[in-house]
Amino acid sequence: MMKLSARNQIKGTIKSVTKGQTTAHVQIEVNGAIITASITNEAVDELQLVPGKAAYAVIKASDVMVAVD
Template sequence: MKISARNVIEGKVLEVHKGATTSHVRIDIGGAVITSSITNEAVDELGLKVGQTAYAVIKASDVMVGV
C-alpha cells in the first residue's frame, strides 16, 4: 500500500458497529483506541473483521491538542 499520508498506525480491529449507512470501526493501536466512521460499503469492500490487522490512516491539515 502506497499513500501520501504520513500518519499510518497499525492496530487490531476491536469492533465494527454497522448503522443504517455508516459504520464505526474501533482499532486498538497498542493500548489506545482509534475510532473511525466509514461507510458500510467500505467495511464490506475491505472485508473488515474483528481481530484482523488494520491501519488507521490519518491525514489532516489541522491537529488539535487539548489538556
C-alpha cells in the first residue's frame, strides 16, 4: 500500500463512477454513508475504479466544516 501523509483515510466500497468531460464523480460507501470524490477521468482509468471495488477516500484539508439541520 502507498504511504500517505493524510491522516483521514476511510476504507469503503465504490458504489458508482460517473464520468464527465474531464472530471469523474466517484461514490464510495462507508458504513452506509456515501462519500463523493471528484477526480480526473484519467485517474479513474489509471486506478481502474469500478463499482464493487474496495477503495479509500483520502481527505486532506486544513479545515473540515460540518453542518447540521
